[in-house]
Each structure stands twice: as structure tokens, then as C-alpha cells.
Amino acid sequence: MAPTLSPDGKTLYVCLRFQNEVAVIDISSKRIQRRIPVTREPVAEVLSKDGKTLFVANHLPSGPANVNRISSVVDVIDTAKCKVVKSIPLSNGAVALRRICLSPDGKIVYVTSTFAKFMLATTAVERGWMNSSGLSLIDAEKRELLYSICLDDESLGAANPWGVVCSPDGKWICVAHAGTHEVSIIDQAALLAKLSKFPALGQSGLADADYEALPDNPTDDLNFLQGIRRRIKLKGIGPRELTAANGKLYAANYFSGTVDVVDLESGKVLEPIRLGPDQPMTxxxxxxxxxxxxxxxxxxxxxxxxxxxxxxxxxxxxxxxxxxxxxxxxxxxxxxxxxxxxxxxxxxxxxxxxxxxxxxxxxxxxxxxxxxxxxxxxxxxxxMKPVPSPFLVNGQLSSRAQKGKQVFEKAECASCHNGLYFTDSARYNVGTSDSPDKGAEFVTTKLNELWRTAPYLHDGRSATLEDVLGKDNPRDQHGVTSKLTPEERANLVEYLKSL
Ligand code: HEC
Ligand code: HEC
The missing domain is CATH 1.10.760.10 (Cytochrome c-like domain)
Incomplete structure (x- = not known):
């Protein structure tokens, strides 16, 4: 995803979403020169103006889920060193990152995400109680999180923010709302002026909770954008990708197969561009x-x-x-x-x-x-169809995964994880049920696409499959794993990641 060319035109960076890598491709030889490991599911990237820094938006957070602080990160790659030199965590609950862009003056990186209030019981949706829509601002030079702002209105959500672009003159920041078929057009100068009254997140020294306690802080204020942004309903359905040029905003609609055209000054939605005949509605x-x-x-x-x-x-x-x-x-x-x-x-x-x-x-x-x-x-x-595991070799189990399959039998995993979906549909207490579900039984989990579904177990306590087999199975109640050699364990993990 997100092919990005260096300013000298010699190098192309591409996000390999499911490999968790950014590929560095030499244009003249058309070869991948390096693969830079990043955090998890890189889906978008943007280069600094001088080409020295690549900001990579990771779709999902990594780590266990049974914690109080969790967010996706923006990885900062030093293009000379070809490695991640810093990972910038966004505000608590900022996940499902989609797109990233740089302001035309090169100073600010904008990234879209959902702001999840995962720590609250799901008793309501009003006022973003469960999920709100977020835009994060990063200082491109200092490589620090500046602000997080909420893109909704007090009584009207703007769900699933996706594409984000600045108009070339720097006047407008535009965001696509894939869940509400709208675009937001925000006055950049007015936004930055309003934000400057607040301490920058990365430098404030305040914890998330303390920051949220600030009166009218932009992260939580559902009226923050009032007067400085226009919310515009499009004609198409499911706007995702955006581009802005010559005073117009173009929004590619995933479901209607159309491109909406919006006049940036007047906010008028013009005749859409049809990309072909309508798809049959199944x-x-x-x-x-x-x-x-x-x-x-x-x-x-x-x-x-x-x-x-x-x-x-x-x-x-x-x-x-x-x-x-x-x-x-x-x-x-x-x-x-x-x-x-x-x-x-x-x-x-x-x-x-x-x-x-x-x-x-x-x-x-x-x-x-x-x-x-x-x-x-x-x-x-x-x-829904499974995506073939990136751990397969030519569509087959690698030799390590084949050995791991034997370990799967030997450790008696298949007594519960069997059949096409690796589940017998029965309930067990495999030693994972402690407070607040003490003594509870859980249904044997499906194991398909395990390579992309971390964290694991009912409460997301295991960040990795190694944790499921090791730290989170201390008494061999969940398959007999304590007697496995390190090599057997590694092969088993390789097999599980190939499913
Ligand atoms: C606020 C977040 C959230 C939203 C929104 C949400 N889900 Fe879920 N969904 C979950 C969680 C968490 C679980 C696991 C719950 C559990 O294990 O008890 C889940 C589980 C499920 C499962 C069971 C999967 C399985 O194999 O056991 C289905 C089906 C499902 N969701 C469908 C939906 C549909 C359809 C919608 C929209 C109408 C939806 N969800 C909206 C959080 C959400
Ligand atoms: C007695 C039945 C049983 C056996 C034997 C068993 N499992 Fe499980 N497995 C379960 C149950 C039940 C869960 C759900 C537990 C939970 O969510 O806390 C589970 C969950 C898992 C998960 C987490 C999946 C996810 O998406 O969260 C993995 C991975 C897994 N098992 C792998 C294995 C392996 C590998 C073995 C053999 C070493 C094994 N299991 C043996 C019943 C079993």
C-alpha cells in the first residue's frame, strides 16, 4: 500500500501491510533493497519534504488488550539509516489508523483514526461514549504528538474517518468520513490558532487522563471544530481516498464506484465522475x-x-x-x-x-x-474469505510449519482445535479464566488467520502466540506445552501463523 517516491525520484517506499514491513525499492534496478520492520499493519506513509524522514501509520495497536493504555503508533523511519528511529504513540484509544498526510509547509503530519473509549462499559453511543472520530497532529520536525482532535459534532458522529489531504495552498485540511458519506473541510490556519491555546500533548508532560481533565481540551471537546469546518454530504457512498487540486476536492467512493467533486471555496458538490456501470446489488x-x-x-x-x-x-x-x-x-x-x-x-x-x-x-x-x-x-x-497467510511458502506450509504441525498433534491441541475451523465448538476452562470471569468456560477458539488476529484469548491478555503457549499456560491446562523444546515451540508458532 501507499507507494511513495523519494524527492530525487530514485527510491520508492511501499507499505507491506501484512508483512509488517516497509519495502525500500531501487527504481533503476526495480529491486527491493531493504525491508524495514515496522509495528503492525502499515497502511499509509508520508515523506518529510527533504525526504529524510518517513512517517508510517500502523493500522492496529500491538501488545495485550487487557491494559488501560493502548493505541496504534506512527513509526518514524530515518531514510538514511533505513530503520525505525522512533514510534509515536497516539492518544489513548486511537486505533484503526487509515491515512496520513503532510501540510504543504512540511510542518505538520495529519493522521486519521478512530478514538475508542474501550475502558467504558458499552451502555450508550451518544457523545462518542464508545467510539469517536479522530485526527491527530504530529510535529514533523520534533517528531512528537501535538494534538488530537475530535471530528464529530455533539449529537452527530462522523464515523470511520479515512482519507486525509491538505489543499496545495495549505488553506484546507480535508477528511473523508467513510461511515457517514461526508467530507470535512477544515480551515487550517483557524484550527492551528485555536489549538495554540493548549499545551502540545507530546511536550505537556501530562498523562492522558490529566490532559483530558483540562477544560475544553480538543481531544474530548465535541464542539471544537464549530465555526472552522464544514461538514459536507457527498452524493456517493463510502468515501475513502481523497485528493485536492485546483480548488477542488476529489473523493473516491468505495461502494458507489464514483468520484465526488467538491468545490473547496463554496463547498458545493458538483456532478460526480462515474467510473463505470453500477455493480449488481447482491x-x-x-x-x-x-x-x-x-x-x-x-x-x-x-x-x-x-x-x-x-x-x-x-x-x-x-x-x-x-x-x-x-x-x-x-x-x-x-x-x-x-x-x-x-x-x-x-x-x-x-x-x-x-x-x-x-x-x-x-x-x-x-x-x-x-x-x-x-x-x-x-x-x-x-x-468473507481468508487472506492467505504471509507465512506460507508458495501457498504451502514451510518446512518449519510442517514440523510444527506434528507438534500440534503431539501436544494434543487437536483434541479441541479440530476440523476445518480448528474448533470442536465445546466449552472448557483451560486455565485462562480468572477474575472477573473466574471459573468460566470458554468456547474453543477458531484458529484461522491467527497471524493477523493478535492479541489472543478471551481478554486479549496474550500479545503473541508465544505468550499463549508459554506465560499464559503455566500449568499445562491449555495443551501440554511446558515440555516442548524451544525449537518445537517455535515450529508450533510457525504452524499456527500459517493457518
Ligand atoms: C464497540 C465495538 C463493537 C462493535 C461496534 C461491534 N462489535 Fe461485534 N464484537 C465486539 C466484541 C468485543 C466481540 C467479542 C465479544 C465476546 O466475546 O463476548 C464481538 C463479537 C462479534 C461476533 C461474534 C464472533 C465470533 O466468532 O464469536 C459477531 C458475529 C459480531 N461481533 C458482529 C457484529 C456486528 C454485525 C456488528 C454491527 C451490528 C458489531 N459486531 C459491532 C465488538 C464490537
Ligand atoms: C481442552 C481443549 C483445548 C486444548 C487441548 C487446546 N486448546 Fe487452545 N483453546 C481452547 C479454548 C477453550 C480457548 C479459548 C480460551 C480463552 O479465550 O481464554 C483456546 C484458545 C486458543 C488460542 C487463542 C486463539 C485466539 O484467537 O484468541 C490459541 C492460539 C490456541 N488455543 C492454541 C492452542 C494450541 C497450540 C494448543 C496445543 C498446545 C491448544 N490450543 C490446546 C481449548 C483448547
Whole structure:
């Protein structure tokens, strides 16, 4: 993703999202010269004006989920050294990063994300109680987080911020709201003037909580952008990518296959550009649109299913859903093969996928779950296809993974993790159930696409598969892992990452 050319035109940087790397490609030889490891799922990048620094937006956070502070990071690559020299954590709960851009004067890096309030029980959506929409500002020279601002309005969310660009004259910062089919056009000079009254986050020395306690702080103030931004409804559906030129903003709409054109000065939405004939409307397609749509699928547009389940997977966070009581947060689950395996949820509280979808619409989105919407979303979930593991070699298990498969048998993993989706659908206490779910039994988890679904276990306590097999299985209640040699363990992990 995000091919970015160096100012001298000699080097191309490309984000390898699922390899967790940035490739450095020499243009003349067309060869990958280096692969720079980054934090997790790099999806966008931008170069400083002098080409010396590459800012990489990582989609998901890394680390365990049962903690009080968690966010995705922007990695800073020194292009001369070809390595990450700093990782900038965004504000607490800033996850699902999508796009990044540089102000034309080269001073500020803007990055879009969701701001998740994962520490609150999910009793409401109003005022961004669960999720709000965020824009983070980074000082390009000091490489520090400056500010986080909220892109919603007090009683109207602007869910799933995606593309972000500055107009070439630096007058406007534009953000696409993929969940509400809008763009925000923000007056950059007015924004920076308003922000300058607050201490910069990276230099304030204040912890997140202390910063949030500041009166009218921009991170939490849902009225912060009033008077300095225009929210404009587009004609198309699902705007993601943006570009601005010659006084116009162009927004590529993922679902309607159109490009909307907005006049930046007047805010007028002009005739859209059609990219081809309309795609046939199947039930799956309708379901995917609803899954991503906050305008039809959530009270006051605060979030869509995709806000917590980006790309149908997970946000890497724990949420205290009310499906199994309060005070016992669970890690968000990927929806791949969710309809093929029942019961659903960590504790199996939902009998089948249809009931899970219906309850999601009702209790998380605070909407009436009509049959039409439920069936469409269900059809979308059923249509999801796994992405082949980047750990496969030519589509096959590597030789290490093959050895790991034997360890999987030997350690008796397959007595519970069996069949096409590696689950017997039964409930067990495998020694992972302590407070607040003391003594609880959990459904054997599916193991497909494990390479991209960290953190693991019902409460996201394991940042890695090594943790699942080691630190989080101290008494061999979850497969017999204590007697494995380090090599066997490494091979087993290689196998698990290949599924
Ligand atoms: C606030 C975040 C959030 C939102 C929004 C959300 N989910 Fe979830 N979802 C979760 C969490 C957390 C779990 C795991 C809960 C558990 O294990 O008890 C989950 C689990 C599920 C599962 C069960 C997967 C499995 O294999 O067990 C399904 C299906 C699901 N969600 C569908 C949806 C749909 C459809 C929507 C939109 C109507 C939605 N979710 C919106 C957080 C969310
Ligand atoms: C007695 C049945 C049983 C056996 C044997 C077993 N598991 Fe599990 N496994 C479970 C259950 C139940 C969970 C869910 C536990 C939780 O969420 O706290 C789970 C969860 C997992 C997870 C986390 C998946 C995720 O997405 O969070 C992994 C990885 C895993 N098991 C791998 C293994 C391996 C490898 C072995 C063999 C060494 C093994 N399991 C043996 C029942 C079993």
C-alpha cells in the first residue's frame, strides 16, 4: 500500500501491510533493497519534504488488550539509516489508523483514526461514549504528538474517518468520513490558532487522563471544530481516498464506484465522475455496505460494525459488551467464519450468527434490527474469505510449519482445535479464566488467520502466540506445552501463523 517516491525520484517506499514491513525499492534496478520492520499493519506513509524522514501509520495497536493504555503508533523511519528511529504513540484509544498526510509547509503530519473509549462499559453511543472520530497532529520536525482532535459534532458522529489531504495552498485540511458519506473541510490556519491555546500533548508532560481533565481540551471537546469546518454530504457512498487540486476536492467512493467533486471555496458538490456501470446489488454487497455504514446503522451515526471490526476483523481492543454481564471486557473477535461456527462470542452466549448480528444492531448500534438488515449483514459475514497467510511458502506450509504441525498433534491441541475451523465448538476452562470471569468456560477458539488476529484469548491478555503457549499456560491446562523444546515451540508458532 501507499507507494511513495523519494524527492530525487530514485527510491520508492511501499507499505507491506501484512508483512509488517516497509519495502525500500531501487527504481533503476526495480529491486527491493531493504525491508524495514515496522509495528503492525502499515497502511499509509508520508515523506518529510527533504525526504529524510518517513512517517508510517500502523493500522492496529500491538501488545495485550487487557491494559488501560493502548493505541496504534506512527513509526518514524530515518531514510538514511533505513530503520525505525522512533514510534509515536497516539492518544489513548486511537486505533484503526487509515491515512496520513503532510501540510504543504512540511510542518505538520495529519493522521486519521478512530478514538475508542474501550475502558467504558458499552451502555450508550451518544457523545462518542464508545467510539469517536479522530485526527491527530504530529510535529514533523520534533517528531512528537501535538494534538488530537475530535471530528464529530455533539449529537452527530462522523464515523470511520479515512482519507486525509491538505489543499496545495495549505488553506484546507480535508477528511473523508467513510461511515457517514461526508467530507470535512477544515480551515487550517483557524484550527492551528485555536489549538495554540493548549499545551502540545507530546511536550505537556501530562498523562492522558490529566490532559483530558483540562477544560475544553480538543481531544474530548465535541464542539471544537464549530465555526472552522464544514461538514459536507457527498452524493456517493463510502468515501475513502481523497485528493485536492485546483480548488477542488476529489473523493473516491468505495461502494458507489464514483468520484465526488467538491468545490473547496463554496463547498458545493458538483456532478460526480462515474467510473463505470453500477455493480449488481447482491445481498452480500448490501450487507457489506450496511456493515460499514454508520448513517443507517447507528443512533446519531457514531459508529458502524466496521468501527470495531475494521475489514470484518478486529480492532485489537477489549470491550465490555453487555452480552455476558458487565465488568468483564472481551477482546473483539474477527468475523471470518463466524457464521460457520456456533455458539459465538468467547463464552458462547450467542446461539448462532444471526442472533449475534441481530443483537449487535440492537445493543451496540442502538438501532432496530430489521430482518432485511440482519440477513444482509449475515450474508456479508458468510461471504468473507481468508487472506492467505504471509507465512506460507508458495501457498504451502514451510518446512518449519510442517514440523510444527506434528507438534500440534503431539501436544494434543487437536483434541479441541479440530476440523476445518480448528474448533470442536465445546466449552472448557483451560486455565485462562480468572477474575472477573473466574471459573468460566470458554468456547474453543477458531484458529484461522491467527497471524493477523493478535492479541489472543478471551481478554486479549496474550500479545503473541508465544505468550499463549508459554506465560499464559503455566500449568499445562491449555495443551501440554511446558515440555516442548524451544525449537518445537517455535515450529508450533510457525504452524499456527500459517493457518
Ligand atoms: C464497540 C465495538 C463493537 C462493535 C461496534 C461491534 N462489535 Fe461485534 N464484537 C465486539 C466484541 C468485543 C466481540 C467479542 C465479544 C465476546 O466475546 O463476548 C464481538 C463479537 C462479534 C461476533 C461474534 C464472533 C465470533 O466468532 O464469536 C459477531 C458475529 C459480531 N461481533 C458482529 C457484529 C456486528 C454485525 C456488528 C454491527 C451490528 C458489531 N459486531 C459491532 C465488538 C464490537
Ligand atoms: C481442552 C481443549 C483445548 C486444548 C487441548 C487446546 N486448546 Fe487452545 N483453546 C481452547 C479454548 C477453550 C480457548 C479459548 C480460551 C480463552 O479465550 O481464554 C483456546 C484458545 C486458543 C488460542 C487463542 C486463539 C485466539 O484467537 O484468541 C490459541 C492460539 C490456541 N488455543 C492454541 C492452542 C494450541 C497450540 C494448543 C496445543 C498446545 C491448544 N490450543 C490446546 C481449548 C483448547
Amino acid at each position: 445481498l452480500e454487497r448490501k450487507g457489506e455496505m450496511l456493515f460499514n455504514d454508520a448513517s443507517q446503522m447507528c443512533f446519531q451515526q457514531w459508529q458502524s460494525c466496521a468501527t470495531c471490526h475494521p475489514d470484518g476483523r478486529m480492532d485489537g481492543l477489549n470491550w465490555d459488551l453487555l452480552n455476558d454481564g458487565m465488568g468483564n471486557p472481551k477482546s473483539t473477535r474477527s468475523l471470518l467464519f463466524a457464521a460457520e461456527t456456533a455458539p459465538l462470542m468467547a463464552k458462547g452466549v450467542r446461539h448462532d450468527a444471526e442472533r449475534a448480528v441481530r443483537s449487535g444492531i440492537k445493543y451496540i448500534q442502538f438501532m432496530q434490527p430489521t430482518d432485511e438488515k440482519t440477513q444482509a449483514i449475515l450474508a456479508y459475514i458468510k461471504s
